[in-house]
Amino acid sequence: MTTSTAIARLNAADPDFARHLDHLLSWESVSDDAVNQRVLDIIKAVRERGDAALVEFTQRFDGVDAKSIDDLILGRERLELALTRITQTQRDALEKAASRVRNYHERQKQDSWSYTEADGTVLGQKVTPLDRAGLYVPGGKASYPSSVLMNAIPAKVAGVGEVVMVVPTPRGEVNELVLAAACIAGVDRVFTIGGAQAVAALAYGTESVPQVDKVVGPGNIYVATAKRHVFGQVGIDMIAGPSEILVVCDGQTDPDWIAMDLFSQAEHDEDAQSILVSPDAAFLDKVAASIDKLLPTMERAEIIKTSINGRGALIQVRDMQQAMEVANRIAPEHLELSVADPQAWLPQIRHAGAIFMGRHTSEALGDYCAGPNHVLPTSGTARFSSPLGVYDFQKRSSIIFCSEQGASELGHTASILARGESLTAHARSAEYRIVADKKGN
Template sequence: MNAPLKIARLDASQSDFSQHLDTLLAWEGVSDKGVNQRVEEIIAAVRARGDAALIEYTARFDGLDVSSMADLTLDRARLELALERITPEQRTALEFAAERIRVYHEHQVQPSWRYTEPDGTILGQQITPLDRAGLYVPGGKASYPSSVLMNAIPAKVAGVREVVMVVPTPRGEINELVLAAACLAGVDRVFTLGGAQAVAAMAYGTETVPRVDKIVGPGNIYVATAKRSVFGQVGIDMIAGPSEILVVCDGQTDPDWIAMDLFSQAEHDEDAQSILLSPDADFLDAVEASLNRLLDGLERADIARVSLENRGALIKVDNLEHACEVSNRIAPEHLELSVADPESLLSQIRHAGAIFMGRYTPEAVGDYCAGPNHVLPTSGTARFSSPLGVYDFQKRSSVIFCSPEGASELGKTASVLARGESLTAHARSAEYRIKP
């Protein structure tokens, strides 16, 4: 029998709660100088030596010796083969999830628009997709076909011409599910590359790997550091921290359900965070008992234990409105409103990556097949960030067409403001269009 789980118990009404919460939420995910230096060296090498550097790093870090980039390139036929190799049950699940994700993201598509003013001046916005997007997918045993669907499908729905995927295959380990997901999602090219070198290749291009416009997808600290480093050269989705779940419960949901919902994030890794808010102290006790009883039945019990003991918490709040206040302070990646009337709380939630409504909506369905994207802001960044979506793979260009009358009228205002800024050429450029 393992020792009882030591998960933090907090009371949000206590005077020192804010201090305890800050300590609980603190996350130092910033790369140290050593990581930064190694990543910069790798990026510089890839920029200087292209494919040769990629082959060298693949041998060093992935234990895979190859003679050319052709050995690290998978064509469309190989993806289709993977789709045939997986089990019928797996293929059905992937296809079902892919269709739901596609349908949801099709609702995010925005058309270009314009309007005409009385004098004939036309203003608007033209929305165009990126030319090429790059998708980073973790490889080996830590493979997530669901992430392939969530990253590639919105890009395709947005109209991106080419989606390039990189996935490391340490010691030649290939995950057929990942390749099958790439096939279903419409990925165009796959390179079996990983780490900072793969990010550098997509950011700057090599003889074989094409340069992309934006890089999306999760990775380890070296991948995250590389994405941060190449930002500006290319776009990136976000710098993601550990996975998080915050559950708000009125005390009426089965405590086993809530315990397993908390485990669903805690099993990701030791730094993941699972927090429960409830006004019912007895319910918190019941959930703690469920956590202890169910923990040993998890395949990743050791990871979940460390996560819950280091970063988890059961927090007593005054009422559900108070829970919403605390939730907004946390700005969680995943928020479950496991209450009788979640709709009544929704308007009070200002910061959350994804909101799961009611007792029958576990976060796990969002990870795989509900439809909305599971690439979400973490570490409090839901205060200013949004889930990955079609809009991340599109650009918006302003459209301005001046009629002669409109140019004359606008030119008068532009002239005054330009001369006020001592920009004479600006002013005169506008003044040329003013009718006498």
């Protein structure tokens, strides 16, 4: 295998820069017709046959010799056993990360509020946690205990009554770190099922799997397609695309550091995207050299190479001001401001999932233990979306209490507007509450 790369080089001064950038950023998230139909068939089967369909699909797709749904349920004692099976070092790391994630998300909690107007009318908002949330966790070798913490802890902080986790165990392969993370995060129930069938079970419920109010967590194209189809029946966090990193550097950070930061996303999968923006052309050359030097040392070198060559780029800009403009145009999932004074540039960043400030703040810290959530908007959706948080597991109800005087006063306004819309019943409903003028009839 040759490990040299041919990473794209772009220059913001080129007339075709915008077109080339758009092409680089494009990613089609829509599944093909075959995948779509297969997912619809799986969802239909789970809705119609419940547990029996889950057992059948788990046997077929995961190679698990399950006789009944009971073979696919893990109790709390199994999660606690996992804690004893991992090393003390791993347990300490999980608990420290969980503590930091919990501490950060505690600050996101929203409380109910109200205010009283002069006539006694009370208006407000009631904040209520979801009753039950479903957490999808990839299984087997591609297991991410960090995702368990990032999805389950905000739900628990929000006050969700029950967190149900689904995680496939292909060929019976159980990841003890994932189960230990579930134990630490307070997951209530675990089913060893995966794929579209797991999403369908969470969305519609079966004899054994409880129906949830929201499904969160990453997965493959079948999982993403299923989440898209069940949205409306349940809430979902997002339809996530490949992982992305954009590094903006003034040319003064160690080029080896920057190369490895780019690798940290490229190693996820071949469709991941790693982009470096800098006004220093010589620095871009140094990073390119570091990429070629360090790539052979990586365990996932082939995946990194494919990602870097296919979707990566080194972009030269006129100055740091233009770097900020390019960053906002890309709206990245992860943005590293690897510059001397990141705080000075922060006000100019309008679109980013998470912003990593300064030369020493690698994106990898955010993935695991910094505290903020690593479930972030991808594919430019940071223009209108936010990281997963406590607010995703809470709902808000409006509170309206009218005093007699308030109902009378508002009734006049409502009546005029309702009759303007030709909704007579609305008008009369409001008018019934209008207090007659004492000087009137």
